[in-house]
Amino acid sequence: MVHTVEEARQARVHPTAMVAPGAVLGQGVVIGPWCTVGPNVVLDDGVELISHVVVDGHTHLGAYSRYFPFCTVGMAPQDLKYKGEPTRCEVGARTVVREHVTIHRGTATGSGLTRVGQDVLIMANAHVAHDCVLGDRVIIVNNVVMGGHVTIGNDARVMGSAAIHQFVRIGHAALVGGVAGVEADVIPYGSVLGNRARLIGLHWIWLRRNGVQSAEIHRMRKAFLTLYPKVCGDVSFQVRLEQMRREFAGDTRIQEILSFIDAPSHRGLVRPARAGTADQVETEGA
DSSP states (O other): OOOOSGGGGGSEEOTTOEEOTTOEEOTTOEEOTTOEEOTTOEEOTTOEEOSSOEEOSEEEEOTTOEEOTTOEEEEOOSOTTOOOOOOEEEEOTTOEEOTTOEEEOOOTTTTSEEEEOTTOEEOTTOEEOTTOEEOTTOEEOTTOEEOTTOEEOTTOEEOTTOEEOTTOEEOTTOEEOTTOEEOSBBOTTEEEETTTTEEEEEOHHHHHHTTOOHHHHHHHHHHHHHHSOSOOTTOOHHHHHHHHHHHTTTOHHHHHHHHHHHSOOSSOBOOBOOTTOTTOOOOOOO
16 A cells, blocks of 8 residues: 555555555545556545546546446547557546446547546446547446547436447537437437437427426427428528528527537538438437
8 A cells, every 4th residue: 555645644545555656635535445546646535436446647536526346547548649648637526437437538639638527427338538528417328438539518418338429529418319329419409319320309308307498498399390390391401500590599598509500510410310211200308
């Protein structure tokens, strides 16, 4: 056992754990059996490494976050261009990282930072790749995998075994269905499903649970059908987009969707299924 910092007097470190010289431990930190903490790691107050957790690199774990057995945080990215640069990884306060999750640090050719927000839940066996950015209150369900540089907005939900292509953006409060293959960006409040993922509606249950009134939900549904009508005819996406701008200029959440569409993108947008296909169904989401 190596107590290397003054704060360690107020932490609990199991005799089998290895804490490298230079690591910074906040008050009330708990490091369980067979954990390994690297020399450039900062653990804020109340962080708990339950057992067999590896934290390496220039990694900062937020206060009262918890890490379950066999997860790794801040290890080198799976990018052949990575040459050992001192890139970073950050995890926010009160986030929970379950068994066998891997969260890799950033790359010098990317942003240099992998960041997970506050109050996030990452369930077992999920992978957060280099340079990914996850917002606050995100839920990542078991076996989700994501490529590098993925951005996931606040309150988004990614269901089990979904796969997210590198550079994809998932908007605020969006829902990605289980086993979905997401190759393009998902609009805020959007709900996508299928392999390959198609837009099937908005995340209505999240909206209701978070106090959005029926009148606003009705407006959002109308805006969605303006942009993505069940039968498009000869009207182009750009024309429908401009119509949506004119008709819903005063709606905050609809403006959020429009701003997301206008923002730079590497991947384009997930679109609805073609008319007549089995997965063209509007769903309540989860």
